[in-house]
Amino acid sequence: MPVPTRDAPVVHLARPHRPVLVAGTLAELTGPTRGLVELPLRLWWGPRGTFDLCQPTMLAWMYxxxxxxxxxxxxxxxxxxxxxxxxxxxxxxxxxAVRAAWEARHPRLRHAR
Structure with a gap:
């Protein structure tokens, strides 16, 4: 995990050269909670891009x-x-790094664990 310096904030990387993107608030996340969701190829390039959110494992996989x-x-x-x-x-x-970035911005997630 990167160490913060006085001049630079901590940047968490999802992978080399890609910072983790974190929503400003959890309230702005208003996506679907059930049904079938098809992710665009950019987010999921597997054989089936459709996720049934009624199935807990598929919901977790999509998230x-x-x-x-x-x-x-x-x-x-x-x-x-x-x-x-x-x-x-x-x-x-x-x-x-993804978990750390989200929990740093949203302590509620840290407490959910």
Whole structure:
């Protein structure tokens, strides 16, 4: 994890050269909470891009991918739901940097674990 300096804030990387994108508030995440959701190829390039949010494992899988791959706040807002994110947060398999960045911005997620 990067160490903050006096002049530079901590930057968490989802992968080399890609900073983690974090929503400003959980309330702005107003994505679907049930039904079928098709992710664009940019967020999911697997064989099936449709996720059934009624299935807990598929919902978690979609959230993990969006949290790792999003590069625009609108992607987070479109596909994630704030209360659902808090509920499933402990079960998500995320890179350490992604988890750290989101928990630093939203302490409520840290307490959900």
């Amino acid at each position: 993990e991918n969006v949290l790792r791959e999003a590069i625009r706040v609108t992607e987070l807002q479109t596909y994630l739901d704030g209360p659902t994110l808090v509920r499933v947060w402990p079960q998500l398999n995320l890179p350490r």
